[in-house]
Amino acid sequence: MPALLTLQTSAPLAVFILGLSIYSTTYPAHRLALRWLRLALAFPGIALALAAAYPPLPKDISPGLDIQIFVVANYVFMRILDVCIIGFWDEEGSKQAVPRWRRRKQRADDGDGGGNGDCDEAKFITLPLPSTWQGRLAYTVDSLLSFRGSSLFKDCSWDWAPRAVRDYNPPNRAAYFRSALGNLIIAYVLLDLIDNILVRRQWNLGTPYPVSSLPALPQLFYTLLTPAFAYTGNVLAWEQPMGLILVMILRFPVNSCPPLHLYNPLEATSLAELWGYKWHTLWRRTFDRMSLPALWAMDRLGGDRPFSARTIKFVRASVIFALSALLHVGVTFSVTPKSAATRGIANIAWVLVFFLAQPFGLLFENTVVHPNTETLPKRWKGILRRSFVWVWMVWLGRLNANWFALLDGFGKRRLDFSPVDMIMRTLGYQSSFKS
Numbered sequence: 001m002p003a004l005l006t007l008q009t010s011a012p013l014a015v016f017i018l019g020l021s022i023y024s025t026t027y028p029a030h031r032l033a034l035r036w037l038r039l040a041l042a043f044p045g046i047a048l049a050l051a052a053a054y055p056p057l058p059k060d061i062s063p064g065l066d067i068q069i070f071v072v073a074n075y076v077f078m079r080i081l082d083v084c085i086i087g088f089w090d091e092e093g094s095k096q097a098v099p100r101w102r103r104r105k106q107r108a109d110d111g112d113g114g115g116n117g118d119c120d121e122a123k124f125i126t127l128p129l130p131s132t133w134q135g136r137l138a139y140t141v142d143s144l145l146s147f148r149g150s151s152l153f154k155d156c157s158w159d160w161a162p163r164a165v166r167d168y169n170p171p172n173r174a175a176y177f178r179s180a181l182g183n184l185i186i187a188y189v190l191l192d193l194i195d196n197i198l199v200r201r202q203w204n205l206g207t208p209y210p211v212s213s214l215p216a217l218p219q220l221f222y223t224l225l226t227p228a229f230a231y232t233g234n235v236l237a238w239e240q241p242m243g244l245i246l247v248m249i250l251r252f253p254v255n256s257c258p259p260l261h262l263y264n265p266l267e268a269t270s271l272a273e274l275w276g277y278k279w280h281t282l283w284r285r286t287f288d289r290m291s292l293p294a295l296w297a298m299d300r301l302g303g304d305r306p307f308s309a310r311t312i313k314f315v316r317a318s319v320i321f322a323l324s325a326l327l328h329v330g331v332t333f334s335v336t337p338k339s340a341a342t343r344g345i346a347n348i349a350w351v352l353v354f355f356l357a358q359p360f361g362l363l364f365e366n367t368v369v370h371p372n373t374e375t376l377p378k379r380w381k382g383i384l385r386r387s388f389v390w391v392w393m394v395w396l397g398r399l400n401a402n403w404f405a406l407l408d409g410f411g412k413r414r415l416d417f418s419p420v421d422m423i424m425r426t427l428g429y430q431s432s433f434k435s
Contacts, residue, residue: 011052011069014076015144017045021083023140025098026129035088042084049077054333071282074327075147078286086289089296099143101127102166104155124166126159148281152246154253160285164277168258173247176254180243183259187235192420194229198222198410208347211401222410223394226401227265233414234260234280269385270370271362271392283324291319310366317359325355332407350403354396361392 021041024034053073090097102124130136142152149161150168157166170176203210211222243257260280268274294315298307307315328351369388373381404410 010048011073011076014045014048014052014073014080017041017048018076018080018083019140019144021045021080022143023136025083025087026136026139028098028129038084039088042080045080045084046077049073049080053077053330070331074330075283075286078283078290082286082289086292090292098129100129100159101139101142101151101153101156102159102161103127104169127156148258148284150256150258152252152256155255157255162277162281162284164262165258165281168255168262170254173254176247177244180247180257180259183235184241184244187232188415189419190228191232191236192415192418194225194232195414196418196420196424198225198229199412201410203405203410205406208350208406209402210405212398219398220394222405223397223401226397226404227393229404231261231265268389269382271358271365271389274389274393275358283327287320287323290323291316294319310363314359314363317362318356321355321358325352328355328403332403347403347406350399350406354400354403357396361396 021038024038027034050073053070087097105123105125130139138153143158145152146158149158149165151157170179204213207213211219211226213219214222243259246252246257247254260282261278263278265274265278268278295312298312298315301307329348332347332351365385365388369385373384376384
């Protein structure tokens with residue numbers, strides 16, 4: 001990649017190629033020719049997206065690449081794979097290859113909201129592809145900006161959206177503002193508190209086990225803080241600021257910006273529920289689409305004796321979690337300082353083990369835990385299944401906490417303004433901000 005293609009040029013060019021590719025999918029009359037055009041556009045688009053995500057800088061210099069830019073660049077990379085390459089071999093006229101808008105039939109009378117949130121399928125209608133250049137442009141922009149299936153248009157969502165995203169429909173703008181602002185304040189206070197706890201500890205980064213080598217109780221404590229840290233950070237970085245700007249300032253519909261976490265992860269009664277619905281779904285469609293080649297290969301290999309549904313499900317889950325592992329490994333080499341990224345193979349091994357082990361947890365859950373708890377009373381069934389989720393995630397979460405600590409993720413402040421730090425200094429404690 002030429003040196004002149006800096007972050008400021010490669011990222012917009014990659015987005016432009018993705019937008020042009022999406023725009024071309026709205027012309028079904030020239031499907032074959034446009035499929036070849038998208039395939040040709042894929043290679044420069046992928047190169048540009050990767051150049052934005054992983055800028056070629058000297059090893060002793062921190063890239064200074066913000067996590068949001070890294071995530072967006074990787075999202076563009078995977079969307080180009082989806083639209084241009086996987087879409088090339090997708091079935092003719094596949095709904096997955098060319099998504100459609102879905103519109104709610106019944107709307108609220110006040111004109112400010114989008115209905116009462118009823119999830120009845122009969123209240124949605126699938127819209128045809130747009131046929132005017134204005135409609136195609138709107139389709140392209142909306143598709144580009146939709147990470148989770150929500151739409152910038154009133155009462156609309158994409159046909160691949162998870163049900164929770166599709167059914168998200170606050171009654172009015174005031175209700176959205178109260179909810180979003182409340183979540184924003186709570187997330188800020190919690191992140192500030194966790195930030196202070198993590199930064200005030202002296203972490204031994206000379207060992208590959210900075211968290212899992214601690215005594216049992218501190219190990220459990222810091223293991224639980226790691227997903228809480230990620231959860232609140234996601235809310236502050238993605239969910240509420242963007243939603244408040246789009247809905248309250250730019251006056252987009254209230255259904256256009258659903259919360260990142262629509263359900264409480266702590267209430268998950270299975271690993272499938274946790275990863276499929278309770279945690280954020282930012283990468284759901286891209287990972288699902290990128291797992292399709294594995295299914296096509298299994299279909300060919302199976303021939304007259306197709307693989308069982310359980311095997312297919314396990315393979316697809318393995319591919320999806322492998323992609324997630326690679327994405328987190330990318331964080332190691334792009335977002336973090338190079339000094340942290342070169343602390344040893346353990347820096348990568350922990351996150352790989354954490355994600356690559358998840359399909360085996362799902363398999364054990366489906367073949368052992370669920371069959372042996374199915375006949376129990378509802379209360380005990382829920383307790384045992386939820387206990388398995390907690391034990392599994394905490395046990396493996398220690399490894400993920402090791403990875404995060406080795407990235408120096410626990411050793412630096414995330415927030416410039418800290419009410420908790422001000423209170424601690426008033427009580428006589430040293431400031432958590434390093435000079």
